[in-house]
Amino acid sequence: MSQTISLKKQISIRRVLIDAAFRTFLYFSIFTALGMIFWVVSRLWSDAGWLLSWDLITNYPSYNIDDAGFQSPLVGSLWVVGFATLMALPTGVLTALYLEHFAGKSNKLTRLIELNVQNLAGVPAVVFGLIGLAFIVRGFVKWGFTVGSAAVVIAMLILPVIIIVSREAIRSVPPSYKEGALALGATNWQAVWRLVLPSAIPGTATGSILAISRAIGESAPLLLLGALSFVTFNPTGLDSPFTIMPLTIFKYASDSREEYQILASAGSLILVAVLFTLNLTAILLRDFATRKRNV
Amino acid sequence: MGEVKVDTRSISLSPAPHLKRRLATQNFFSKIMLVATAISVLVTFGIVASLVPTAFTTLKNIGTSIIGLTWAPLFEPAQYGIAPLLTGTFFVVIIGMFVAVPIGLASAIFLSDYASFNLRRIVKPILEILAGIPTVVLGLFGLYVINPEFVEKYWPIGEPIAYTALGAGFMTGILIVPIIASVADDALSAVPRAMREAAYALGATRREVATKVVFNAGLSGVVAALILAFARAFGETTIALMVAGSFPKLTANLGDPMMTMSAFIGFAGIGDAEVGSVAYNTIFLIGAILFTVTLIFNILGNRFIAKYREAYE
Numbered sequence A: 001m002s003q004t005i006s007l008k009k010q011i012s013i014r015r016v017l018i019d020a021a022f023r024t025f026l027y028f029s030i031f032t033a034l035g036m037i038f039w040v041v042s043r044l045w046s047d048a049g050w051l052l053s054w055d056l057i058t059n060y061p062s063y064n065i066d067d068a069g070f071q072s073p074l075v076g077s078l079w080v081v082g083f084a085t086l087m088a089l090p091t092g093v094l095t096a097l098y099l100e101h102f103a104g105k106s107n108k109l110t111r112l113i114e115l116n117v118q119n120l121a122g123v124p125a126v127v128f129g130l131i132g133l134a135f136i137v138r139g140f141v142k143w144g145f146t147v148g149s150a151a152v153v154i155a156m157l158i159l160p161v162i163i164i165v166s167r168e169a170i171r172s173v174p175p176s177y178k179e180g181a182l183a184l185g186a187t188n189w190q191a192v193w194r195l196v197l198p199s200a201i202p203g204t205a206t207g208s209i210l211a212i213s214r215a216i217g218e219s220a221p222l223l224l225l226g227a228l229s230f231v232t233f234n235p236t237g238l239d240s241p242f243t244i245m246p247l248t249i250f251k252y253a254s255d256s257r258e259e260y261q262i263l264a265s266a267g268s269l270i271l272v273a274v275l276f277t278l279n280l281t282a283i284l285l286r287d288f289a290t291r292k293r294n295v
Numbered sequence B: 001m002g003e004v005k006v007d008t009r010s011i012s013l014s015p016a017p018h019l020k021r022r023l024a025t026q027n028f029f030s031k032i033m034l035v036a037t038a039i040s041v042l043v044t045f046g047i048v049a050s051l052v053p054t055a056f057t058t059l060k061n062i063g064t065s066i067i068g069l070t071w072a073p074l075f076e077p078a079q080y081g082i083a084p085l086l087t088g089t090f091f092v093v094i095i096g097m098f099v100a101v102p103i104g105l106a107s108a109i110f111l112s113d114y115a116s117f118n119l120r121r122i123v124k125p126i127l128e129i130l131a132g133i134p135t136v137v138l139g140l141f142g143l144y145v146i147n148p149e150f151v152e153k154y155w156p157i158g159e160p161i162a163y164t165a166l167g168a169g170f171m172t173g174i175l176i177v178p179i180i181a182s183v184a185d186d187a188l189s190a191v192p193r194a195m196r197e198a199a200y201a202l203g204a205t206r207r208e209v210a211t212k213v214v215f216n217a218g219l220s221g222v223v224a225a226l227i228l229a230f231a232r233a234f235g236e237t238t239i240a241l242m243v244a245g246s247f248p249k250l251t252a253n254l255g256d257p258m259m260t261m262s263a264f265i266g267f268a269g270i271g272d273a274e275v276g277s278v279a280y281n282t283i284f285l286i287g288a289i290l291f292t293v294t295l296i297f298n299i300l301g302n303r304f305i306a307k308y309r310e311a312y313e
Helices: A013-051 A054-058 A071-102 A108-120 A125-137 A147-171 A175-183 A188-217 A245-253 A258-294 B019-066 B083-114 B117-132 B135-154 B165-190 B193-201 B206-217 B219-235 B238-243 B261-270 B278-312
Strands: none
Touching: A013 A258, A013 B083, A013 B117, A013 B135, A013 B165, A013 B206, A054 A071, A054 A258, A071 A108, A071 A147, A071 A188, A071 A245, A071 B019, A108 A147, A108 B019, A108 B278, A125 A147, A125 B019, A125 B219, A125 B261, A125 B278, A147 A188, A147 B019, A175 A188, A188 A245, A188 A258, A188 B019, A188 B117, A188 B135, A245 A258, A245 B135, A245 B238, A258 B117, A258 B135, B019 B278, B083 B117, B083 B165, B083 B206, B083 B219, B083 B261, B117 B165, B135 B165, B135 B238, B165 B219, B165 B238, B165 B278, B193 B206, B206 B219, B219 B278, B238 B261, B261 B278
């Protein structure tokens, strides 16, 4: 097998041109992707930016456009996602600790649990609404269309994500930390609880904030849990009826009158502002954490 | 390396101080961790248990009429032909993939082989922010901007009004761009530097290195990205419901409204079908289909990810 290797024409005009075209295509694609964000946000701003005011946040939803606002959905979202986080965060972190530091690594059961978590993270959000409907709203819990039901459903939705991100954070802690503690006579739990977990906090926090911000914007599962209604009062407890930001936007958006569409855009602006702030916090936190580790 | 704080009070040279108590603590927390771990398994069982029995009884009630061309379970007389939901889902997801695959893969190649370190540090977080835009906002954009200002004006077939599959597919595509970009970029960035350098040494141009060497080496990760993005698009509810509407129309005209399977679940959840009726229970049947299909795709996708991790990490 001999091939002639020519040393001339290594770089032909054709190759240079194709390369340039390809580069242009790549830049075009990345600018399209990034440009979408600016297009969406600037469109929302030009449509509804003028409507933003404190009244919009402090008023309650209403069919009367002049004094319609988003207080109860904002507070509702806060309640639902807050309680969901209270449930999912400790559960997720403890599961991650168990899988990384206590379970047998090549154990079949461990592998099965890992597979389960991975696939649970890919289940469409709306399916979580169905389990909520079958077992929590009705079924044996019978909690009805309440903040509590919604919080449980959202907790189930973010649990696998929190497990995955916490595991990654815990895995990236240098093993020498734990080994040092074990050598000094600490129990496995002491080493993990006092050394590994604290070092994994920035990573866990970053991932969890991203998961939580996703949960705030999530609308599909709660569509099935009665959140798509005008609730003109804030929740008073886990048994209260509720509405959330994304579904109030959805409700306004499905009205064909233009005033409501502007209201929906204004709500979107508020929601996007909240989520961008959360995401930015997470990203900065991660930046800070990686820089600290690299020093 | 960060500082390690050692609690000096706990250091003692006597053999295994308080060992019994410390082991008891460990035992106690081991049990708590086991319970926590069991919860995630329980959720999976819960999903299966909530979907499967109701799905089967519903299927039994509907019988062979599920093979039909009209889907109208909430009307009198009810019709359960699933064809319109299948075509609706198919078109919206396929349009989404058409939009997202080139943009997503190009972004991944850009990030892994073209962007400088600093540019990458800026672009990646912005892509993450795109991933963080709530679906309801993307749906709103599709409904208020893409449908009236683009599809209604320029779509040549028929007269598109308000709700279109094309708009829904486009916005679904925008939704999954960051998924494709980030999973594929992870895979391409994991390809060892030595492979790139070898190719450059042989006289390959940057494009040739990126598309012929790196892309092929990271192919399993790229495949994973496409599969996971497909699963995500398949399960997306809000965008489909807002932009493609809630009319299960059997059509191949992309300018028409269509209904996806997940949109039907959301739609029936809003509607006032009698709880527990056959019509209402169809959401569990559709949910079971949705769950099964996404499960298969997710398992496949994660397999491919495991493959490249084995090879390069």
